[in-house]
Amino acid sequence: xxAHKAIIILLFLMAGCAAVPDPxxxxxxxxxxxxxxxxxxxxxxxxxxxxxxxxxxLFPGGTILDPRGKEGAMELLAxxxxxxxxxxxxxxxxxxxxxxxxxxxxxxxxxxxxxxxLTCLPDVSEKAVSLLLEILTAPRLDxxxxxxxxxIFADSLNRDEEDATTIAFDTYRSHYYRGDPRAYKPTQASIxxxxxxxxxxxxxxxxxxxxxxxxxxxxxxxxxxxxxxxxTTTWTPKPIGPALDPxxxxxxxxxxxxxxxxxxxxxxxxxxxxxxxxxxVADHLIGSGGFSSLLVKEVRTKQGLxxxxxxxxxxxxxxxxxxxxxxxxxxxxxxxxxxxxxxxARIRRGFTPEDIAWAKQAVMNSHAxxxxxxxxxxxxxxxxxxxxxxxxxxxxxxxxxxxxxxxAVQAAALTLISGAWVEVLVNSExxxxxxx
Amino acid sequence: MASTRTYGCTAILMLLIVLLAxxxxxxxxxxxxxxxxxxxxxxxxxPRESTSISFEVRVKTGSVDEPRGKTGLTHMLExxxxxxxxxxxxxxxxxxKPLLDKMDQxxxxxxxxxxxxxxxxxxxxxxLSQQASLYQVPGEFDRIYARAGGVGLNASTSxxxxxxxxxxxxxxxxxxxxxxxxxxxxxxFREFYTEREVVLRERAQRVDSSxxxxxxxxxxxxxxPSSPYRTPVIGFSEDIERLTSADLKAYYQTFYQPENxxxxxxxxxxxxxxxxxxxxxxxxxxxxPATPRRPAGEASPRIQVRLHSSSQEEPFMLMGFHKPKGPIxxxxxxxxxxxxLAGAHDSRLEKSLVNSGLASDVDAYNGYPGSxxxxxxxxxxSPVKGRTNAELEHVLWQELEKLSRDGITAEELAKAVxxxxxxxxxxxxxDAGAASLFSLYESLAGDxxxxxxxxxxxxxxxxxxxxxxxxxxxxxxxxxxAVLEE
Numbered sequence: 001x002x003a004h005k006a007i008i009i010l011l012f013l014m015a016g017c018a019a020v021p022d023p024x025x026x027x028x029x030x031x032x033x034x035x036x037x038x039x040x041x042x043x044x045x046x047x048x049x050x051x052x053x054x055x056x057x058l059f060p061g062g063t064i065l066d067p068r069g070k071e072g073a074m075e076l077l078a079x080x081x082x083x084x085x086x087x088x089x090x091x092x093x094x095x096x097x098x099x100x101x102x103x104x105x106x107x108x109x110x111x112x113x114x115x116x117x118l119t120c121l122p123d124v125s126e127k128a129v130s131l132l133l134e135i136l137t138a139p140r141l142d143x144x145x146x147x148x149x150x151x152i153f154a155d156s157l158n159r160d161e162e163d164a165t166t167i168a169f170d171t172y173r174s175h176y177y178r179g180d181p182r183a184y185k186p187t188q189a190s191i192x193x194x195x196x197x198x199x200x201x202x203x204x205x206x207x208x209x210x211x212x213x214x215x216x217x218x219x220x221x222x223x224x225x226x227x228x229x230x231x232t233t234t235w236t237p238k239p240i241g242p243a244l245d246p247x248x249x250x251x252x253x254x255x256x257x258x259x260x261x262x263x264x265x266x267x268x269x270x271x272x273x274x275x276x277x278x279x280x281v282a283d284h285l286i287g288s289g290g291f292s293s294l295l296v297k298e299v300r301t302k303q304g305l306x307x308x309x310x311x312x313x314x315x316x317x318x319x320x321x322x323x324x325x326x327x328x329x330x331x332x333x334x335x336x337x338x339x340x341x342x343x344x345a346r347i348r349r350g351f352t353p354e355d356i357a358w359a360k361q362a363v364m365n366s367h368a369x370x371x372x373x374x375x376x377x378x379x380x381x382x383x384x385x386x387x388x389x390x391x392x393x394x395x396x397x398x399x400x401x402x403x404x405x406x407x408a409v410q411a412a413a414l415t416l417i418s419g420a421w422v423e424v425l426v427n428s429e430x431x432x433x434x435x436x
Numbered sequence: 437m438a439s440t441r442t443y444g445c446t447a448i449l450m451l452l453i454v455l456l457a458x459x460x461x462x463x464x465x466x467x468x469x470x471x472x473x474x475x476x477x478x479x480x481x482x483p484r485e486s487t488s489i490s491f492e493v494r495v496k497t498g499s500v501d502e503p504r505g506k507t508g509l510t511h512m513l514e515x516x517x518x519x520x521x522x523x524x525x526x527x528x529x530x531x532x533k534p535l536l537d538k539m540d541q542x543x544x545x546x547x548x549x550x551x552x553x554x555x556x557x558x559x560x561x562x563x564l565s566q567q568a569s570l571y572q573v574p575g576e577f578d579r580i581y582a583r584a585g586g587v588g589l590n591a592s593t594s595x596x597x598x599x600x601x602x603x604x605x606x607x608x609x610x611x612x613x614x615x616x617x618x619x620x621x622x623x624x625f626r627e628f629y630t631e632r633e634v635v636l637r638e639r640a641q642r643v644d645s646s647x648x649x650x651x652x653x654x655x656x657x658x659x660x661p662s663s664p665y666r667t668p669v670i671g672f673s674e675d676i677e678r679l680t681s682a683d684l685k686a687y688y689q690t691f692y693q694p695e696n697x698x699x700x701x702x703x704x705x706x707x708x709x710x711x712x713x714x715x716x717x718x719x720x721x722x723x724x725p726a727t728p729r730r731p732a733g734e735a736s737p738r739i740q741v742r743l744h745s746s747s748q749e750e751p752f753m754l755m756g757f758h759k760p761k762g763p764i765x766x767x768x769x770x771x772x773x774x775x776x777l778a779g780a781h782d783s784r785l786e787k788s789l790v791n792s793g794l795a796s797d798v799d800a801y802n803g804y805p806g807s808x809x810x811x812x813x814x815x816x817x818s819p820v821k822g823r824t825n826a827e828l829e830h831v832l833w834q835e836l837e838k839l840s841r842d843g844i845t846a847e848e849l850a851k852a853v854x855x856x857x858x859x860x861x862x863x864x865x866x867d868a869g870a871a872s873l874f875s876l877y878e879s880l881a882g883d884x885x886x887x888x889x890x891x892x893x894x895x896x897x898x899x900x901x902x903x904x905x906x907x908x909x910x911x912x913x914x915x916x917x918a919v920l921e922e
Contacts, residue, residue: 023611027581099782103781147793152796152820162749256748257646289579306634307637327641329637364585367585368605369488372487
């Protein structure tokens with residue numbers, strides 16, 4: 001009996017070893033998990049935490065509010081609010097409180113909105129919320145401290161000038177968004193002319209509005225009420241539209257870092273466009289899909305031309321851009337350009353049905369993976385709400401990807417690469433001929 | 437096949453419930469299942485409610501293990517581990533293999549060839565590479581992970597460790613186990629010679645194209661004349677150019693042993709299902725010979741080393757102080773000093789350098805560039821426009837003298853401990869963060885809970901002990917200083 005049992009077990013084990021499932025087959029299985037929708041209580045997103053308390057606040061208005069010629073004002077305001085004290089606390093007292101209780105507060109202006117984040121241990125949540133509200137509603141904007149922040153900001157711009165990739169993106173934006181606030185960046189000329197009055201005015205424009213609120217962890221209700229009641233003015237998001245007057249062509253720039261960069265970018269379908277899902281899949285095939293994408297295979301794996309190369313497709317309901325980047329040696333930019341031309345030709349010849357099926361599934365299966373913490377889930381929900389995108393967007397998106405035909409993906413790929421480009425070459429040592 | 441179980445599944449779930457209910461209790465270490473296979477491979481398992489599952493594999497080999505003249509070997513191997521296996525990345529391995537072997541032979545001859553012979557061999561290598569490519573499926577390893585929903589598939593090499601990580605949709609543990617066990621058992625280093633070019637590009641991007649990158653490399657070379665930390669992780673160009681596939685294979689066989697591999701798995705999976713899968717997939721890996729370790733080298737001389745470099749880039753300075761890698765009390769003291777000198781808020785250097793308008797940033801780091809051997813306590817700073825590195829250095833010495841002379845207050849000590857606790861909790865919030873933290877300490881300190889032990893030690897430290905540490909090591913004769921001047 002025992003011997004019989006042992007043989008069965010042995011056979012079972014042998015079968016198990018011999019028949020290791022093919023990982024390709026498992027990878028093909030669809031993932032059913034979707035991005036969780038953050039629960040909303042009244043106007044506040046709330047989720048349980050795992051030890052710390054986080055408060056997230058989204059205020060309308062970001063760097064796009066910088067007055068012309070005073071670019072950087074919103075960022076200076078953010079650092080000035082954090083470092084410049086509050087009505088009842090000196091800058092030193094604010095720092096001391098943050099340090100003593102291990103409280104983190106960040107104010108991060110994005111292009112269209114500003115994200116404020118508070119993180120603390122639960123036993124100091126009352127002190128933390130009180131400090132946050134002081135900083136947001138009654139910043140002191142201490143002049144001496146603002147001057148220090150101004151110098152630090154100017155210094156960071158000097159460092160940006162060293163970085164070839166930063167220079168490439170700045171150059172692209174300055175031409176693509178010509179005549180639009182998105183084209184302008186903070187400079188050594190704009191930072192010194194920002195006045196305290198400018199900062200106060202910007203503060204009024206942004207931090208009087210009732211923010212979208214997200215609370216993670218067991219924040220007492222009284223504190224959550226305080227966060228609600230501190231701001232009264234309601235608002236409706238007014239997301240921005242596409243680039244108004246893009247200037248296409250080839251532009252060169254130099255950076256102190258001895259690295260060459262080739263960047264190509266132009267308009268692409270918006271998030272509301274019917275081919276949005278197809279464009280996401282096509283972008284995956286072109287360069288975003290890592291080592292299996294055409295760009296990485298050609299530029300890095302086959303030609304060994306670059307360590308970093310990628311494509312990007314970014315879209316919101318009002319705008320969309322697509323681009324490619326290759327970081328290589330300055331003397332090899334011409335080769336990089338030629339490799340990109342090869343990729344373009346390959347895209348025009350068409351993707352195989354297998355490649356398209358792979359990219360569709362990769363997009364669907366990975367869609368929910370990054371949203372695996374309450375903070376990320378709530379930030380995603382807030383972003384969707386800001387752009388007026390319905391809560392069930394992700395479910396609809398997955399269904400759209402699943403239903404895509406190979407022809408639709410191929411058409412989207414051609415859309416992404418067709419038309420005039422803003423082409424930027426940083427630190428080019430050779431003359432590059434115009435791309436066809 | 438044996439496993440070391442510390443706690444059961446129920447206990448873990450109970451603890452997670454307690455964690456959610458009582459946030460302060462979260463300062464206790466979560467109960468992680470430790471599974472050690474008979475071949476010595478270690479798994480740390482923390483199942484919890486999540487839409488994803490994160491994996492961190494740490495192989496205890498880094499640039500410190502490289503032989504002289506073969507710098508960059510560990511990092512090159514890390515790149516090559518993404519090139520597939522005998523069944524992934526190839527259409528016909530039986531036909532591909534002889535071509536790969538032939539390429540290695542030609543590459544070896546090429547190293548000593550000159551003139552026309554060199555050109556002929558280069559042409560032959562290109563031809564063989566083209567032939568081999570007919571059987572290859574570039575990027576297939578990555579492609580399968582992507583199809584499964586993998587995010588952040590990547591790896592990194594440090595002086596101490598090589599780390600591989602990925603996050604997958606929950607319940608994809610078996611898929612991961614098959615992929616990784618295949619990669620560990622049957623790696624194939626195809627596309628080696630093109631990838632060597634990519635690594636040279638990476639070196640150009642990270643080190644050679646910036647004066648700051650070069651300064652860091654020189655700083656390490658001068659700080660560690662005989663320690664294994666002297667070796668730059670990326671390797672020297674002349675060494676990278678001469679690396680062969682055979683070098684990689686030998687190195688792989690020496691260091692990629694199951695008992696030298698530590699894995700942490702955190703997120704959405706079933707613990708009871710995990711154990712048999714891990715045993716089945718990784719249990720067949722054979723235990724290898726003991727992994728050789730390099731001696732620590734001679735103690736670094738207690739003389740001040742200074743480097744000056746002129747640059748178009750913004751000025752910058754590095755100040756390192758030699759210190760021992762242990763014991764835990766010394767490490768705890770330096771973690772406290774790091775926080776007090778350059779923590780995010782209200783730190784001493786922030787006040788004296790940044791808030792005073794001298795520096796645009798300042799940072800401190802305990803345990804540079806690694807923690808397997810004696811290392812450095814590192815301070816870095818950048819002067820604001822119009823100020824100089826010399827002015828910064830003057831203030832830095834004043835602060836360090838004050839620390840050594842007057843010590844720290846009990847309040848500063850309590851504040852630093854609290855900040856460390858908060859940062860641990862922050863790391864544990866994400867599956868990837870928790871997997872990274874646990875595997876790091878398991879591989880380097882032999883215990884995933886080391887971070888909690890060191891916090892315990894910190895809580896028992898006196899301000900005088902911290903002062904004595906500063907007094908013993910943060911001295912001029914123990915310093916290595918490098919400055920980048922405009």
